[in-house]
Amino acid sequence: MTTDHPVTTDNPAGAPIPLGTRVVVRYRLPAGYSHPMTDVIGDLVSLEPVVVVRTAEKKLVQISPSTVVALKALSARPIRIAEIRSLEHAAAAGWPGLEQAWIDGWFLRAGGGFTGRANSATPLGPRGTVGHPHDPDVRARLREWFAERGLPLRLLLPDRLVPTPEGWVPSGNRVQVMAADLDNVPLPPSVGPVVVSPEPDGDWLSLYRGGDLPEVAGAVLGAVVAGTLGFGRIGPPGARPVAIGRAAITDAPDGRRWIGLSAIEVAPEHRRRGVGTLLSGSLLGWGRELGATHAYVQIEGDNTASRELYSGLGFVDHHRYGYVTEPVG
Template identity: 30%
Template sequence: MHRTETVELLCADAWPAVTEDKVGDWRLRAASGFTGRANSALAVGDPGLPVAEALDRVCEFAHAHDIPPVAQAVVGSANERAIEAAGWVPKTDHAAGHLVSVLVGPLGTGADGVSFLPEPSAAWWELAAGTTEPAPAQRHVLTTGEVGYAVAEITAGAVRAAVAGGLLHVSRLAVRPQHRRRGLARALMAATGEWAAGRGATECVLQVAVDNAPALALYEALGFREHHQYRYWVPACEDRSL
């Protein structure tokens, strides 16, 4: 099993921000506000500075890129404890859920009715990103790297698959409401597994908000288990309207 820090770094590689910098091992990321993961400091490893000073750097980077300062830290880690001690608080207003379960599981097999597109179509963008005209940051985050764009039954469902360091990172799994409860989510997961196995992946990882019970139930049925959790943190006095 991969170490927690390794999993977080590989997930970050599979979900690249538009702009990145570093403070020691920490990654500072910005992508015009598109997703928390691409617009936060990944606080894993040694920042090379006292954590309070590293958080000042996080704030400086965020303000320079017109995004609110946010730190992503593994729950229960030394970094998270130090971030809390520095006066930061959980970002409970994060739209997608500030507390996230990172799940690992086997690669799926036996896909049927799923195809991979050479590049994302308008229908794929609509399902995966909620728009047929993605902004530059959306294009960068979702299409950079070794990425596959799977669709089920033409455009009934879609998913993003990315391989980084032997891990398949799955995200943006979506099925149109009128096509749900037909096994398309399972078919998409199976297809991504077969696609990723051909590119050297041996295991799958994905991230789900802890309050997303339907998704957690699906992935548990597919053999996934929780590897760890992470949480988003913000300065207590920060103006969150930025």
């Protein structure tokens, strides 16, 4: 932050506190007040030219940097189980595979074996309606549905929704879901050099996963349930893009409209130049124009670079999920 009166931040890492972080700001009051200082708690919206905090009541408090005594990051507000379930509803609709079904409170997806999300069962039914996979009848119904499609029984288990069945085998890395209120995300005024199309073309697909894709990949990428897709790219048409990304806008049961970013890839020769941040911010701006109020990303494993990128845009950790497969025998 550039100012004659730098803000003191209580951040053990010594790095700037990312926008969107829940903070407490202590600042001096003008002469004549009964007490010299006061505090405000909320989400950090801006550090310059003034410090802006959005309170839980959605009130924007603007504070002159010269009056700030300290600014401290707080732990994120606890996430309720209902919020996890609701976000996962929106995410499942945004990456639904090619076939879907509801069985015993589980949302089943099949997508020809391409990606774990599109070929798994997630416990998204209302509380008390989800059958436990230890129940042999529930397990048999789930297994039969996937077996008919030539797939193993794989469960996608978000934090705190259903306990991991004993003896089931973890598969793949755990995934960190990060989320943001779009009011807290610094978005560009327009998409700028980013072009957003309703479907991916061959050049877009040539950059995604290095172009090494099964035949079913295009159909899985182009699927959405009751939502809108946008495929962003930076680079001239008719050439391999500099960067690509997929955005899915879907509604959650709690009334929030989410935009989920996925398939964000930057050509190797253009990495570490802010291209991924520009693309992500532009896609989020596109989503907000279409009514999205919140955003999420799903980061597999220990992807430090992606976590840093989205933390810088104001995303915070929401929950995690992992996969387990039915044991053999």
